[in-house]
Amino acid sequence: MAHTIADQLVAQLIDAGVRRIYGIVGDSLNPIVDAVRRSGGSKEGGIDWIHVRHEESAAFMAAADAQLTGRLAVCAGTAGPGNLHLINGLYDAHRSGAPVLAIAAHIQSTEIGSGYFQETHPERLFVECSNYCEQIATAAQSPRVVNSALRHALTGSGVAVIVLPGDVGELEASASFPALVTTGPATLVPDEADVRALATAIDDADTVAIFAGAGVEGAHDDVIAFAELVKAPIGHSLRGKQWIQYDNPFDVGMTGLIGYGAAHAGIHDADLLLLIGTDFPYEQFLPDADKVVIAQIDADATHLGRRASVAHPVHGDVRATLARLTALVTPKTSRTFLDRTLQKHEKLLETVTDTYTDVATVTPIHPEFAITLIDEAAAEDAIFTADTGMGTVWQARYITPTADRRIIGSFLHGTMANALPHALGAQVAYPGRQVIAIAGDGGLSMLLGELITAVMYELPVKVFVFNNSTLGMVKLEMLVDGFPSFGVDVPAVDYGGIARAMGFHAERVEDPKRLADAVAAAFAHDGPALVDIVTDPRALSLPPAITGEQVKGFALAMSKTVLHGGAAEAMKMARSNIRHLPGI
Numbered sequence: 001m002a003h004t005i006a007d008q009l010v011a012q013l014i015d016a017g018v019r020r021i022y023g024i025v026g027d028s029l030n031p032i033v034d035a036v037r038r039s040g041g042s043k044e045g046g047i048d049w050i051h052v053r054h055e056e057s058a059a060f061m062a063a064a065d066a067q068l069t070g071r072l073a074v075c076a077g078t079a080g081p082g083n084l085h086l087i088n089g090l091y092d093a094h095r096s097g098a099p100v101l102a103i104a105a106h107i108q109s110t111e112i113g114s115g116y117f118q119e120t121h122p123e124r125l126f127v128e129c130s131n132y133c134e135q136i137a138t139a140a141q142s143p144r145v146v147n148s149a150l151r152h153a154l155t156g157s158g159v160a161v162i163v164l165p166g167d168v169g170e171l172e173a174s175a176s177f178p179a180l181v182t183t184g185p186a187t188l189v190p191d192e193a194d195v196r197a198l199a200t201a202i203d204d205a206d207t208v209a210i211f212a213g214a215g216v217e218g219a220h221d222d223v224i225a226f227a228e229l230v231k232a233p234i235g236h237s238l239r240g241k242q243w244i245q246y247d248n249p250f251d252v253g254m255t256g257l258i259g260y261g262a263a264h265a266g267i268h269d270a271d272l273l274l275l276i277g278t279d280f281p282y283e284q285f286l287p288d289a290d291k292v293v294i295a296q297i298d299a300d301a302t303h304l305g306r307r308a309s310v311a312h313p314v315h316g317d318v319r320a321t322l323a324r325l326t327a328l329v330t331p332k333t334s335r336t337f338l339d340r341t342l343q344k345h346e347k348l349l350e351t352v353t354d355t356y357t358d359v360a361t362v363t364p365i366h367p368e369f370a371i372t373l374i375d376e377a378a379a380e381d382a383i384f385t386a387d388t389g390m391g392t393v394w395q396a397r398y399i400t401p402t403a404d405r406r407i408i409g410s411f412l413h414g415t416m417a418n419a420l421p422h423a424l425g426a427q428v429a430y431p432g433r434q435v436i437a438i439a440g441d442g443g444l445s446m447l448l449g450e451l452i453t454a455v456m457y458e459l460p461v462k463v464f465v466f467n468n469s470t471l472g473m474v475k476l477e478m479l480v481d482g483f484p485s486f487g488v489d490v491p492a493v494d495y496g497g498i499a500r501a502m503g504f505h506a507e508r509v510e511d512p513k514r515l516a517d518a519v520a521a522a523f524a525h526d527g528p529a530l531v532d533i534v535t536d537p538r539a540l541s542l543p544p545a546i547t548g549e550q551v552k553g554f555a556l557a558m559s560k561t562v563l564h565g566g567a568a569e570a571m572k573m574a575r576s577n578i579r580h581l582p583g584i
Contacts, residue, residue: 005171093159213280297316495508
């Protein structure tokens, strides 16, 4: 039996397969930290402590670790401010469905409720970003609470939180802990009547389009085969990209503000749109239910009909549902709609290729050129992370998925500063794989200190900073809404110089002719590397289908810019983006 509750907690984590905890040590967390020390580290069958510069990073690192491995990952923060710093990363982990356990140390139990130094109420604070959040008060209670937290994190697809006062952690353990019981994944079989109704609707429709999300993970071949059966083009969400785009002859891209290709046209022009495993939140990019029949397949019943008026909802696993549908649906023979949509997609991609060619020698460096070079040089099993904002745009449009590449980001929570800590967590989990962070200068600057973490643990992450000295996505949002950009620009910073001073191999690149060599050198370096790419701050992401309201917003914003003496700025922005407009 473990000596203290802290020892017992660490023993339970080891029993659950945990081999590391991300966090910062301190006061009320000390009993757990010392128990980790005495566990001997992962090489001795114990747990490693991964020391970070900010607890927010610890949660991001755990989130990436858990998402990529599918195994439980753990982060920890000490009382008050320490565990409060975890909260943003935990929101990201929870909304991403990452199995993460957070240990929130608390002030000593006798002082709770007295307004004591650093007193907060973590058992209340973490409720919204977790499936389970409980405080341990006694030695007898502890092993059961920890066991329950582990099970909630692993089976509930999200975060569980244990709140442990420092003095309680030092109490003598009074009971053995229960075994952590786990099972293999279950298959949710859909209702037969719902499947038959959907099969009839598909047969009645002349044309079908598919829009796939993250729920198609593990069902790539099944979705492709069904698309062949019904002659359907396949669009995808950002989270679905890595699971369905590779080896897909029916791919027509992604819809939404950061989308590309013919996905928007495909899902609006079909008679029936089949949403598969997606909770795509932007209903303005989905067709009206009075114009297109919408059907939806999802293993989570709360997703059904949440974003659009769904005529045929089916609650079931994607593979099980498609297998039954395949047996019921009459194969379609005409490829006219499919081929027309594929041709439109090919034409739009040719525009992207032409754009890449046009900007290959342009200064400042265009981000499309930079991300394409990175994509071409990256390994077939590389892991990509991207900052929220323009980094996610370039990742979504230009990173080529393969069966073995992984692409993660803060796709649901949408926080800044995630790319670097996500990359660090990915590299800790997979020390032998190439891990690439597509960082914006705005996001990187928020958690810049984590470059020290990469050097400290000799993590060979490759950080590519798209340094445009502005908050590019915010600028775009302002323009779409008709506002001239304001408060988005910051002084130019030499992040290459900063990284070099911290121990990175680093280069700052302003000339596009030097970029390919700088990318190659970063990948060749056996250690952490950073390439600071000075990019065009006026290169914006324009959606594949521009609405009248968006055009109005751009025009209004440009007019305001000119009226306020910014005619030169307006002209420069036009020159940077005119080639991206559809039809140009």
